[in-house]
Amino acid sequence: MRPVRRDASPLAGNYGNYADAKAELVSRMGPYCSFCERKMPTSLAVEHIQAKGLAQYANLIGTWENFLLACVNCNSTKGTKDVVLNALFLPDRDNTFHALAYHADGSITASAHAQAAGFEPMVDATLALTGLDKAAVNTADHQGVLIALDRILQRAEAWAAADIARANVAANPDSDAMRSMVVQLATATGFFSVWLTIFSGDSDMVLRLIRAFPGTEASGCFEALIGTSRTPSPNLDALPFGAKI
Numbered sequence: 001m002r003p004v005r006r007d008a009s010p011l012a013g014n015y016g017n018y019a020d021a022k023a024e025l026v027s028r029m030g031p032y033c034s035f036c037e038r039k040m041p042t043s044l045a046v047e048h049i050q051a052k053g054l055a056q057y058a059n060l061i062g063t064w065e066n067f068l069l070a071c072v073n074c075n076s077t078k079g080t081k082d083v084v085l086n087a088l089f090l091p092d093r094d095n096t097f098h099a100l101a102y103h104a105d106g107s108i109t110a111s112a113h114a115q116a117a118g119f120e121p122m123v124d125a126t127l128a129l130t131g132l133d134k135a136a137v138n139t140a141d142h143q144g145v146l147i148a149l150d151r152i153l154q155r156a157e158a159w160a161a162a163d164i165a166r167a168n169v170a171a172n173p174d175s176d177a178m179r180s181m182v183v184q185l186a187t188a189t190g191f192f193s194v195w196l197t198i199f200s201g202d203s204d205m206v207l208r209l210i211r212a213f214p215g216t217e218a219s220g221c222f223e224a225l226i227g228t229s230r231t232p233s234p235n236l237d238a239l240p241f242g243a244k245i
């Protein structure tokens with residue numbers, strides 16, 4: 001879950017139609033689901049952190065600070081769950097990259113840091129909110145070839161692609177063209193956190209990736225010039241219950 005900064009609203013007041021915020025949100029944060037990190041060229045929705053379907057949050061339906069972007073899977077799994085801001089991590093106010101660990105099989109767990117800090121229950125709540133903790137469903141075609149239809153297997157595919165890219169960069173460490181091409185592949189593929197994990201040993205690639213995905217560097221969750229993860233998030237817009245990690 002990529003830390004992002006949406007920054008101040010482009011409007012003086014609330015949105016009359018929340019869908020009108022989509023272009024600005026995509027401009028600030030890129031065309032990616034805020035939760036599963038998939039690239040969604042279409043079918044990306046303006047997501048209400050505190051659900052528009054719950055009466056107690058009806059006043060937030062047009063509020064910029066309540067918006068993220070979500071794919072249909074994350075959005076529908078989240079549904080009208082009550083988001084208690086101090087009980088889970090959110091990518092606009094916490095260093096969600098620091099909280100989570102990504103694995104080759106597509107699974108996501110609490111990072112070592114989060115475990116040591118006693119944050120595992122909050123990580124579990126964060127993953128459960130949009131179903132990022134769901135087990136993979138192994139669906140095969142008529143020849144028995146596994147087809148990645150769900151988010152976890154698509155994340156595993158991204159991991160495999162990123163791992164090949166890492167080997168190619170390692171074989172051509174001085175090739176700016178190769179590095180540039182890999183960053184293009186990463187932004188076209190999505191799954192920022194997978195790419196950053198795979199390239200964690202290459203500070204040049206880390207910086208390139210942080211700068212290529214809109215809103216990431218602006219989050220302040222990565223040190224300038226070196227790209228190491230910074231915790232807690234500086235929560236630059238002072239969002240409620242932010243900077244938990």
Ligand SMILES: [Zn+2]
Pocket residue numbers: 033034035036037038070071072073074075
């Ligand atoms: Zn998603």
